[in-house]
Amino acid sequence: MKDLKHLIYFEDLLQEANNELIGQAQKEGMKCIGYMCENVPEPLLNLPGCFSSRLRAPRTGSIDVGTYYLTSFLCEYSRAILERALEGGYNFLDGVITPDGCTMLNRCVENMDVLQAMGKDKKGFFFDYMEIPMKADYNGLNLYVLQCKNHILKPLAENYGIDTSDAAIRKAVDQHNKVCELIRAIGDFRKLDVPTITGYEYSVFCLASYVAPKHLIIDKLEETLEELKTRKPDAKPWFKARVEVVGSEVDDTDFIKLVEESGAFVCCDRFCYGSLPGRDPIYLNDEEDALTQLCGAYMYRGECPRYMDTVTMDGRRSYVDELAKEYKADGIIYQQMKFCDPWAYERMMGSHILRNRYDWPVLAVDRPYTIGSSGQMRTRVQAFLESIDIKKIQKEG
Amino acid sequence: MAVRKFKTMVNPEKIKGDTRYGDLYIPHGKVRKRREWRGVGDTFYDYTRWLGIMLTLGKFMAKPRNIKFFFRYRWMANYLAVPMMVDRFTQGLRGEYLRMAHEEQDLIIIDVAKLLNTLARGDRRTGNDEEFSKINVLVDENEMTAVMMGFPNLKCTSRETPSTYVSVLLNQHAMEHYIDVAQEYGLPGDVCPMPEAEAGVSIDDDAPILGACAVQCNTTCDGSLLGNGVISERLEKEDGIPVFQLPAPLRHKEDDVQEYAAEEVRRAIKFIEEHTGHKWDWDYYFECAKRVNFATKCRNEWLDMNKTDYPQIFGGNLALYTETTYMAICGKVPEFETADKRLMKLAEKAYKKRKMAAPEYRHRAIVWGVQSHYYMDFLVWLLNCWGIVPLTDMLSCINTEMIADTDTPENREQAYYDMAMLTEEMIMRNRTHGGYKVLLDDLFEFVEEFNADMIILWEHITCKALDGMHGLFEDKARERGIPLIWVDHQLFDPRVISRQGVRDQVNQYMRTVMQEEPLDPSLEFLDDENAW
Numbered sequence: 001m002k003d004l005k006h007l008i009y010f011e012d013l014l015q016e017a018n019n020e021l022i023g024q025a026q027k028e029g030m031k032c033i034g035y036m037c038e039n040v041p042e043p044l045l046n047l048p049g050c051f052s053s054r055l056r057a058p059r060t061g062s063i064d065v066g067t068y069y070l071t072s073f074l075c076e077y078s079r080a081i082l083e084r085a086l087e088g089g090y091n092f093l094d095g096v097i098t099p100d101g102c103t104m105l106n107r108c109v110e111n112m113d114v115l116q117a118m119g120k121d122k123k124g125f126f127f128d129y130m131e132i133p134m135k136a137d138y139n140g141l142n143l144y145v146l147q148c149k150n151h152i153l154k155p156l157a158e159n160y161g162i163d164t165s166d167a168a169i170r171k172a173v174d175q176h177n178k179v180c181e182l183i184r185a186i187g188d189f190r191k192l193d194v195p196t197i198t199g200y201e202y203s204v205f206c207l208a209s210y211v212a213p214k215h216l217i218i219d220k221l222e223e224t225l226e227e228l229k230t231r232k233p234d235a236k237p238w239f240k241a242r243v244e245v246v247g248s249e250v251d252d253t254d255f256i257k258l259v260e261e262s263g264a265f266v267c268c269d270r271f272c273y274g275s276l277p278g279r280d281p282i283y284l285n286d287e288e289d290a291l292t293q294l295c296g297a298y299m300y301r302g303e304c305p306r307y308m309d310t311v312t313m314d315g316r317r318s319y320v321d322e323l324a325k326e327y328k329a330d331g332i333i334y335q336q337m338k339f340c341d342p343w344a345y346e347r348m349m350g351s352h353i354l355r356n357r358y359d360w361p362v363l364a365v366d367r368p369y370t371i372g373s374s375g376q377m378r379t380r381v382q383a384f385l386e387s388i389d390i391k392k393i394q395k396e397g
Numbered sequence: 398m399a400v401r402k403f404k405t406m407v408n409p410e411k412i413k414g415d416t417r418y419g420d421l422y423i424p425h426g427k428v429r430k431r432r433e434w435r436g437v438g439d440t441f442y443d444y445t446r447w448l449g450i451m452l453t454l455g456k457f458m459a460k461p462r463n464i465k466f467f468f469r470y471r472w473m474a475n476y477l478a479v480p481m482m483v484d485r486f487t488q489g490l491r492g493e494y495l496r497m498a499h500e501e502q503d504l505i506i507i508d509v510a511k512l513l514n515t516l517a518r519g520d521r522r523t524g525n526d527e528e529f530s531k532i533n534v535l536v537d538e539n540e541m542t543a544v545m546m547g548f549p550n551l552k553c554t555s556r557e558t559p560s561t562y563v564s565v566l567l568n569q570h571a572m573e574h575y576i577d578v579a580q581e582y583g584l585p586g587d588v589c590p591m592p593e594a595e596a597g598v599s600i601d602d603d604a605p606i607l608g609a610c611a612v613q614c615n616t617t618c619d620g621s622l623l624g625n626g627v628i629s630e631r632l633e634k635e636d637g638i639p640v641f642q643l644p645a646p647l648r649h650k651e652d653d654v655q656e657y658a659a660e661e662v663r664r665a666i667k668f669i670e671e672h673t674g675h676k677w678d679w680d681y682y683f684e685c686a687k688r689v690n691f692a693t694k695c696r697n698e699w700l701d702m703n704k705t706d707y708p709q710i711f712g713g714n715l716a717l718y719t720e721t722t723y724m725a726i727c728g729k730v731p732e733f734e735t736a737d738k739r740l741m742k743l744a745e746k747a748y749k750k751r752k753m754a755a756p757e758y759r760h761r762a763i764v765w766g767v768q769s770h771y772y773m774d775f776l777v778w779l780l781n782c783w784g785i786v787p788l789t790d791m792l793s794c795i796n797t798e799m800i801a802d803t804d805t806p807e808n809r810e811q812a813y814y815d816m817a818m819l820t821e822e823m824i825m826r827n828r829t830h831g832g833y834k835v836l837l838d839d840l841f842e843f844v845e846e847f848n849a850d851m852i853i854l855w856e857h858i859t860c861k862a863l864d865g866m867h868g869l870f871e872d873k874a875r876e877r878g879i880p881l882i883w884v885d886h887q888l889f890d891p892r893v894i895s896r897q898g899v900r901d902q903v904n905q906y907m908r909t910v911m912q913e914e915p916l917d918p919s920l921e922f923l924d925d926e927n928a929w
Binding site: 068069070071073074078100102103104106107108110111113114115129130131133134135139140142143146147150305306308309310313336338339341342344345346347348349351352364366 | 579582583584585587588589596613615618619620622623624625626627629630633640642644646647648651653654656657660661664829830832833837856858859861862864865866867868869
């Protein structure tokens, strides 16, 4: 297929945590708030006057200092982020908000806080921590709303004078929805029998929408969407099978590339930093306050394994099944970052349930934070694709 | 900064009987050569208590359904090692210390035997007493049972306590099979082996099936929270036992999570009422609350005593008992109040006589982190081998506040918050969650309060909450000039780090950094890889 016009531009944005658009937005007088977990309602960090950047550690090399502070048993994501923070790689931030979503990310930020890794000389800089509900229900919603008020809206208003009114939240949600609708529309081309976008290309656009100021990428996303409408697919599909990738945090587009180079097409992305459900638009009504609706949207669609009630646990697995059907997947890859406790359990249960109850071919793998050149992973994926092929032949026979 | 050092205290009283405890071990053996000689009086006392333990075990096995239970569940074989566990915990103890240890441990053994009896009676595979099964509410082993304080006629039953938690105390290798089962099913080997083993028991279908309903809690960590999902999958979908998930907030020191926590407690109680038909009884609740407060008062006084030169209830005596009384008992069993009173009397008596538990006290240590369950008697070893007094451990540094214990309309409302507080501040999670201050800053405050000159830091290698503070612990100890000994272990799995592997870390530090010789050299290297 012909190259997409803005792909290289978006790829470049992902080369550094402090991408060029962050500097541009800060020059406009906006404050940059860092976060690391999907449980932080993103629109609240994108109120007029501020913008969010979900932290990554692209091109990670040594993580020795991060390992000294966190040991080698914490996930490489948390270690790489701490390492980068101690190196000064996040000095552009004006604040960090983290939920006590998983222990490792919480500890990572606490280390930054105690070691004063950033913000020492920045007026108004803050670290704040949130409690996130563990069940999706009315009590959880009350907690969510209160936590967002106390640990997001309050520091933003007090430290930077950000408008946190209902109207401001609605405006931020509108902007959020604009980006989400574009990303999802771009992603819909993955549903085609002969798709006009690859999983890798899509992951680049989607990931960029988490790390760059939203108002500065909308025009390029719109152009990309238009371009895709007329993009000609290759005469013959380039892949052997369509797979849904499910699981823990993936902010390394090379992982998706590796899966696709092994002969698969990543038709669906159900992981943290992915678009399902992370890029679902949030439609607000006029009756209820915006904050409660926003928190409700995040809580009820939450796919994080920390939600411990049976209904949500079952829902996580049925959602994977529904997506696989919707995106016409042939199999499911359950991936988990090594040392991630929540996804270790969810991967085990999810892969068994999807295989036995929903009858999907499933590959369950763990992986390091950055994996672009792993021969081991390539072999696992190739073997999985072969097994899908064999199953297809057996079914047909 | 100069390194802090406590002045060595020498025991004016000679320790009667054996003093080279390592000589009692048989290389590669499960049991020891002989019982410890403690002088005539103490040996006789210890022997009578040993007979008492055998009687408890004998009574349990006298029931046919319990024999069936014994052979149905693989983990039951570990209970053959009960007397040996008590021997390990009482190693080197004499006089009041020995009596305090037996007072606690014998009661715990009776309580666990009652629990096993309950499980055998209600279990669909053995006793199958359906009516009896209906009065049981299942809880997790590591769970605070405060929500059961108002149900006098219901049994708060933990299947994980005897199958995993106690089993590994009895036999260090007890959980290896279940850990392997979980890993064969697809769980990686880098998660905490406690919830991993519990999940393994469930996957292996080796947990008794009984109960009207179950209340699960996110207890200590991400692993515990997620491990519950494995167990509830079988409980709800196969066994038909409804489950309530009780989430306890992680940032438990914050005011803005308390209403959420209290509401979850209200809902848990309502759930139990609905599924058992039993009503919450406020009289019973406040009766239990009084006992909770009495236990808290005693523990506070014991800890105060440990701040002086003559600590009394410390080490293994403090750790194991606290874990039992604080969470599993939580005021519901009057016998533990009686035991508290006896313990207090013994401790005061020993304190007045300025008694010491070892020939020398060379170091006063705060033991921090999560202790190894396959080597819980390590605290006794520290004292006997190196003269390190484990003044308190992290798991004993729990709630020190009194809860409302008189029945008034205001206190009935307050009670939900008290139960929520107790649940949020369960053992371990009160330190491993709630922000870094409760884990990091509080440690160094305890060092000052207890006049300690050493930190023994258990590093349970797959406990992410503790690992996540590793570098900061080191930095702070270095800043303050406090020797900090890392003791790595893998909680339930001695194949990763053996008991000798645990000891070696202390031996090497004491010899190379502290340049000291052991108090009892026979304990420095023990061939106890197979020992119960």
